[in-house]
Amino acid sequence: MKYVSILPSICYGGDYNPEQWPEEIWREDAKLMQKAGVNLVSLGIFSWGEIEPCEGVFNFEWLDKVIDILYSHGVYINLGTATATTPAWFVKKYPDSLPVDENGTRLSFGSRQHYCPNHPQLVVHIKKLARAIAQRYKNHPALKMWHVNNEYACHTSRCFCENCAIAFRKWLKARYKTIDELNNRWGTSFWGQRYNDWDEINPPRKTPTFVNPSQELDYYRFMNDSIFSLFLAEKEVLREVTPNIPLSTNFMASFKPLNYFQWAQEVDIVTWDSYPDPRERLPIQHAMMNDLMRSLRQGQPFLLMEQVTSHVNWRDINVPKPPGVMRLWSYATIGRGADGIMFFQWRQSRAGAEKFHGAMVPHSSSENSRVYREVKKLGRELKKLDCLIGSRIKAEIAIIFDWENWWAVELGSKPHNKLSYISLVESYYRELYKRNIAVDFIRPVDDLSKYKVVIAPLLYMVKEGEDENLRRFVANGGTLIVTFFSGIVDENDHIHLGGYPAPLRDILGICVEEFVPYPEGQTNKIRVEGEEYECTTWTDIIHLEGAEPLAVYGEDWYAGSPAVTRHFFGRGESIYIGTSPDSKYLGRLLEYVLTEHNINPPLKVPENVEVQQRYTEKERYLIIVNHNSHEVQLSLPADRLYQDVLNGKRLQINQLVVQGIDVAVLKEVRRI
Amino acid sequence: MKYVSILPSICYGGDYNPEQWPEEIWREDAKLMQKAGVNLVSLGIFSWGEIEPCEGVFNFEWLDKVIDILYSHGVYINLGTATATTPAWFVKKYPDSLPVDENGTRLSFGSRQHYCPNHPQLVVHIKKLARAIAQRYKNHPALKMWHVNNEYACHTSRCFCENCAIAFRKWLKARYKTIDELNNRWGTSFWGQRYNDWDEINPPRKTPTFVNPSQELDYYRFMNDSIFSLFLAEKEVLREVTPNIPLSTNFMASFKPLNYFQWAQEVDIVTWDSYPDPRERLPIQHAMMNDLMRSLRQGQPFLLMEQVTSHVNWRDINVPKPPGVMRLWSYATIGRGADGIMFFQWRQSRAGAEKFHGAMVPHSSSENSRVYREVKKLGRELKKLDCLIGSRIKAEIAIIFDWENWWAVELGSKPHNKLSYISLVESYYRELYKRNIAVDFIRPVDDLSKYKVVIAPLLYMVKEGEDENLRRFVANGGTLIVTFFSGIVDENDHIHLGGYPAPLRDILGICVEEFVPYPEGQTNKIRVEGEEYECTTWTDIIHLEGAEPLAVYGEDWYAGSPAVTRHFFGRGESIYIGTSPDSKYLGRLLEYVLTEHNINPPLKVPENVEVQQRYTEKERYLIIVNHNSHEVQLSLPADRLYQDVLNGKRLQINQLVVQGIDVAVLKEVRRI
């Protein structure tokens, strides 16, 4: 996988929707962009109806003009394929292209993304459109990238219509070949659900009670694949017409319906959209998502395709980012591997459902507005970071993340039906984040050999071969950390029989006999060497089968029984955590593991200071982000020399002061 | 606009549904009515199926008999047109007359108001029915008033069926003429929503995400107009057959779907229904709604068409009014301009969904019941108030209230999506209520010249010409108070560009750069001259452009910046309030303004005593309502003489004692 950067600089810009504005504004915009250091804009995303106002009639003149104006101001184009929303004429011609919810309600035109991915005419029309656009602009020098569709599935991730039913049956037939095999994989002998014929099968529409979970799981897979095939259809056309233009589609990180590990194999660069709530003081989940997105293509740099300068419009309460926070979080993103910082959107809309969504140019159009001033300051500053393009993060620890597991573990009728996969993963990630330990995310089937430590939170589903991968990792000297409710089912959501967690029992040296889920507010204690910590959410009743207890429960009828265990296996060790311990215990445990493996942060820093390192082939950069509102003083290793990249000066002493809500980028130079 | 009173006395009575009772009860009822001083009942409201049991077959005999019996007991008739609910035979014949919700579910017969206002046969049938009833009773001496339909839209204010789609397109075509104009007004270049043809347009049915807000706003307008046209159709028939009988339809005050300012122009007298929760100690919202309803027709007296003697049935918990409270609140209503006090309903139903809704005669039928005794006492007492008929309130202060603004400001995807227009208006009204300052409600286009002070809370939408009206008012010496999130959009819900609140910036002397909405529970401080007050909900970041700060924020990153400003403009001044201050600050600010304009309450009274004045051409009446459970002593101006209207006696000294939960009505006589 070779990384191809879009521009030789940090990409900077945003979504641009000129069709919402008269032509005189286009020229004003181009000038403002130039002033602000904008070098890339995403164009045409929602323009199907403008480009193809009636079926087969194309109108490119306005777009030609916009692209020329922008190009003449040094702005390159990330060109949309305009398929994000089907136009009114398409909906009128194919009313059954509108999606249907699980209750059978057919949704209506008037917002966006109102299409069923399995309507047979949809793929025909989007290919025709993509081809027309690609043909038109294939030789335009401004064209640097394709923006295929937009936030696939964000509003319509599931459809339950008849076209979907037909496609689902076809998909199932391809997967299972015979109806007997489907019955077996879906466990239809339960509750008398046996099928005799493919056409008896439907999407998991509303039923009297719990629907077959294997059916639900396959519907997640099927809908992901259905939507993915739309992307592949466009990709095929674009590759044919413009084989040298990289393409992507913007992901949404912790977006459950789409398996981005699968998708990322087919984009040329990962791009994603991020909207943390400004009320969060530390953007931990944003950091986690940066790490996840970077991990999708083996650590390649990515673009932050959308963030907002200030506030969004779709929360109940949409607060602005306070002064400096947009810049701060942009650097935090670069620190985790971004080669571009883009916004939704350039100019705040005058009308429509997003007119109160922030932008680079606010409603006042004022160059003196706080927002535009911050945009301009950052845009100019980022020019100094060309050196970072293509540089990498190095992580010695990885967290397993698996979309299929996510789908399965959050299906209903579990011991605990309020478990959140993301939250559980985040509880482990947070401890690493706070300690500035770089972390990758990996699939359970991926090569683990480059990591010293692998964490598998809530790995409920262990598919064929995955246990063997983990077994090999530990046997070869790795440390594997596994939490409660892992190793429970196979790919069909069928129990691995023989004692939980059957496929991992030998690695972990334990057997879990019973689950005791906790309602919110209920706690237990875990005791370890005279210390006591709190645990919540879940407690496993664990039998040791070779492992030793690291901590025991303090209360309830299983007080004194193991809560956390360690097992030496091969040349490595595995740790099992049968509950959800508090942050103090998790920190203690992880610090023990990190010490054992000599995994260290780049710098020792005060709380709420984020430090990440990016490596080029020859150099190392430190990106330091001070989330505190007070200044912090940092000591740098005495054996190295540092250059402050933003002001170009070499540090005289190995001490650095970073102001509150401020950043530093240092280039490390080995002392000769 | 000439005021025509229905009766020469205070109207007193209620809804009467004799079809629920055998004939012998009719006679008993008439006697009980007579004893209780009832002079008007509303009849036949739900009687379509009784009057026209099959299509075209009319049965009036029972109604003839009822009316004769009542008339012979001195009771006049407010005759319903019986169109409140379509009968079963109509629904069977036209199943598509049943309304459809936004999910496409067609509602069923079995409750009430189950009709789509745009079914083409509906208007045909209601006109035929209204004509038949009018013809039958046009010469009956008991007929004093028409009660058209009933609580229009209370349960079915929106329908999304195909008939509505067709009518909506027609309505849009009439409004916008061309599809290009519609695209422009709806901002359909956003999210690729462009229409090519009228028949691509639908009601705002369920969509994948936020629907076009301009479309939603127009659907509010369209549904209001659709329902209004049903009223106008009946009115036309009634005017033709009975040109001298006044007509009305009962409003529901703070009822969002219907623009009552528009409706009120077409009724002969405003009538409305009020059901404050008896658990409220002070019926402030009820008072506000009285003032709003009175304002609809330029201050003309109105009828309280429905209230309940004791308790309703449709809340979760339906508590009775404690002894005396029904009388207390009736006087409070008269004090704000009512010429009639009517109830739903006369006799408590035996069956059906409202059998636990209170009435003037309870299930026991006992004349000795608390409820009937209170009804009788009030009915007899009100005979003494004939002198009030037609008298007016005089207000020097007005609050702007605009239904279209209400619709727009509560649409989704705003900076703050929990704002309640009514609550914000009420927060200002409350301070005036507590100080017994008379207040009118006006539209932003109305003549403001008769007021000294105008308050515009949350006037998000400022339509063409409205800013000029406000500008003129201030320029001519008025004081205008405007709150945050005002002047933001035009009639299409498109942003007024150029810096908020663009059309009002010159009047207010400010520019608002940013909005900081607050979640519930978050507060800030506002500081003014060493004092500190709390504010919530929202804070504007304000730049002064001629205005001076009256108060500044105490906290957060914009601490010290203006929260409240004053601007002298022309001969007047405007005050901008960029947040939602606590009651103490609002009281302080309003007292300053009232003092400045020499606006005073009629009397200085203790807390929780309501005093209102009504003026005839020659006389002035004070209606005093003591909401406290303890007695209060009031001092009256020394330079006047007073007569106690309820006991007929002249006050000997200008001191008045009002018992707890009691009232006084004084006639003021100027000392010669």
Added chain:
Amino acid sequence: MKYVSILPSICYGGDYNPEQWPEEIWREDAKLMQKAGVNLVSLGIFSWGEIEPCEGVFNFEWLDKVIDILYSHGVYINLGTATATTPAWFVKKYPDSLPVDENGTRLSFGSRQHYCPNHPQLVVHIKKLARAIAQRYKNHPALKMWHVNNEYACHTSRCFCENCAIAFRKWLKARYKTIDELNNRWGTSFWGQRYNDWDEINPPRKTPTFVNPSQELDYYRFMNDSIFSLFLAEKEVLREVTPNIPLSTNFMASFKPLNYFQWAQEVDIVTWDSYPDPRERLPIQHAMMNDLMRSLRQGQPFLLMEQVTSHVNWRDINVPKPPGVMRLWSYATIGRGADGIMFFQWRQSRAGAEKFHGAMVPHSSSENSRVYREVKKLGRELKKLDCLIGSRIKAEIAIIFDWENWWAVELGSKPHNKLSYISLVESYYRELYKRNIAVDFIRPVDDLSKYKVVIAPLLYMVKEGEDENLRRFVANGGTLIVTFFSGIVDENDHIHLGGYPAPLRDILGICVEEFVPYPEGQTNKIRVEGEEYECTTWTDIIHLEGAEPLAVYGEDWYAGSPAVTRHFFGRGESIYIGTSPDSKYLGRLLEYVLTEHNINPPLKVPENVEVQQRYTEKERYLIIVNHNSHEVQLSLPADRLYQDVLNGKRLQINQLVVQGIDVAVLKEVRRI
């Protein structure tokens, strides 16, 4: 009504679903059953699709084999009729057999119980299926019982489809004969709901507002009858083919949609399913339901057909029963009249929506698992209780329980719309439970002469003749306790006019003038002889008409007026409780009544110890259940001798120690 026991021993076993497992597991299961003392399993409940894989083709071979294997291990069969879920081929052939919800959404195949009870082909097919199964196994010696369908209506208790509309009209016509009578009984003169023709009537689908309550009430009756007719259809076939095999269908106790008093007349033995949340310390509602289920057939023993060994899967948080609790609660069930303790299910499923529902054999299959060990221990122990088979409970006090009243009192638009019938009943039951006083449940029309005290909580609906039954009971010397909101309506949900509670006023010697419902959190006081107690939920304003006050309200405008009254009537007395007093007052009041009637518990025991007595013709057994985690010491009457049934030994002294979470069963022997 003669009681026919299924086996000569306590039935012990569970649901068994061999179709989910390969044949080798069947043999393992049979051995494990034998070890655990299992003597009865329920088979084939969800096997329609296995038994009849295509229409008219039957496959019994697998079932033959299973039954033979089980029988050869001493296990008898409670054979399912396999009609719990219609198979996929049936749904494909009759898509309109799928149920429709009140919004018109047709539900889908994929969970269970997806059938409309009124589809005309359903009854044809289930009779054919039941006949085929009965014919096949009628002579098999293992067959001991029929398990008809399964948990009728648990997920689909209402359907609103066209087939239901047709059947509803037919049902109404049979009930009311003429449309005029229907109009009268439904009170359709309210809100203009009059029907002219039967085909204008529909199920109470979604309407704009409150639907006609009489229509809703009849729809409860109709759906209950519709589902009941499916049971009767199967029963007819089974009786014909196997006249000597008892049959039942498993009830769900406090299950609102089905009138089990009606159903119980047609089963041969009551069987029911119970799933109390293990987080409850005292299973009071479970006890109450045991008493209710036992009462359905005049005190005959019943089978607990389903409980779980440890945890279920369908709550949000599904916690396991701690060690010993399953045994404890099983004995508590036997103490209240059970002749069998059965589980859902034998072996925990590997796949499907219930795979995390506990079972007798867990996923590990381990004989050493806590769950299987507890199962085995209990199964073996129960062999010692053959002596209890057929023995009875004797109660001197009864609580009135009426399904039709339940339906009516929880319909909407009441004075208080959060009332829960079950909770109100439970508040009285709890006081008797805590005092170990045996209690029966009875219908208001049942013979009351065998009881000394009858409690009628929230008997809102008093149908014709029921007041006379209560009158007779009091006149003959009984004590009747009636609570607020009783005697309000007749069977049509029409008010009993003339002062609440009209049909009971003479018995109670009071008239209730007003209801004051309380929101949650609001309280009042009741005062009695210098003591003060709290009351909540509701307060009646009561006028005495012969009764004397036992307690008065302490607060609000009706302070000092009667809250609880007593009236001597004939040879008995009636007590009216116009509010919901706290447990202390209810306990005080009930103790007074119990003392008056010399009603005593079997033993005086510490708190949380349950003692029940079962009587055979000659002997008396005490079942003692210690819910405490500490041991308790009990004193037994000195004049009797006792044998410990579980260890077979005679007690040497009349003292008994019961360990924490432990039980004792004593046989009483009169000292000669």
